[in-house]
Amino acid sequence: MFSVIRANRYIARAAAAVNWIAAAAIVLMMLVTTGDVVLRFFRFSIPGAYETIGFLGALAISFSLPYTAAEKGHIAVDFLVPRLPRTARIVIHSINSLVSLALFAIIAWQSLVYGSVLKASNSVSATLEMPIYPFVYGVAAGCILLCPVLVMDLLLRLRGAETQ
Numbered sequence: 001m002f003s004v005i006r007a008n009r010y011i012a013r014a015a016a017a018v019n020w021i022a023a024a025a026i027v028l029m030m031l032v033t034t035g036d037v038v039l040r041f042f043r044f045s046i047p048g049a050y051e052t053i054g055f056l057g058a059l060a061i062s063f064s065l066p067y068t069a070a071e072k073g074h075i076a077v078d079f080l081v082p083r084l085p086r087t088a089r090i091v092i093h094s095i096n097s098l099v100s101l102a103l104f105a106i107i108a109w110q111s112l113v114y115g116s117v118l119k120a121s122n123s124v125s126a127t128l129e130m131p132i133y134p135f136v137y138g139v140a141a142g143c144i145l146l147c148p149v150l151v152m153d154l155l156l157r158l159r160g161a162e163t164q
Contacts, residue, residue, distance in 0.1 A: 004159065008152040012070045018145055019067035025060035029053050048128035055125075055135045062142025065104075069149045090157055097154035104143045104150065111140035 036049040046052075068074055081092055115136035123132050 004152065004155050008156065011148045011152055015066035015070040015145065015149055018063045018142070022060045022062075022064035022067075025056040025063070029056045029060065032056070048125065048130075051125045051127055051130075055130075055132075058135055059138045059142075062139040063145075065142050066145040066149050069146055069153070086160075090160055094154060094157040097150055097157055101147060101150040101154060104146050108140045108143035108147065111136055111143060115140060 032046060032049050032052050036046045039045055081089055084092070115133045118133040118136055119131070124130055125132055
């Protein structure tokens with residue numbers, strides 16, 4: 001038997017797991033930045049530090065999205081909706097979940113399309129001449145992983161659960 005609560009637990013665990021990829025990307029960003037700054041005192045810099053940090057930043061953001069959404073860690077200014085009747089709150093939050101799901105599904109789809117174009121054209125970064133498409137696929141993966149979190153949020157909202 002399908003249990004929304006059980007499925008939500010599995011999805012939350014998967015989101016927490018990919019959040020470690022985001023954490024690793026942030027640590028690598030910090031190490032590259034620190035190394036580059038320290039080496040500049042000796043009139044040397046890390047080639048491609050700027051583009052490496054950009055690629056890692058894209059991964060950090062996209063892989064942290066599912067966990068942040070699962071934990072309701074996003075910033076929300078909510079002074080009107082809590083004062084509405086319960087049914088109105090459920091409708092508003094359900095619409096918000098549905099619109100977010102549609103948006104991130106489109107972003108994932110278009111990232112996959114763009115990654116395929118970059119792969120087919122052998123596009124590489126300017127300094128390191130590193131392929132760009134794996135990072136675009138990484139953004140797509142983060143958005144794809146966010147979609148089940150948003151589906152579960154929508155299902156819980158429709159069942160009348162106050163998840164925020």
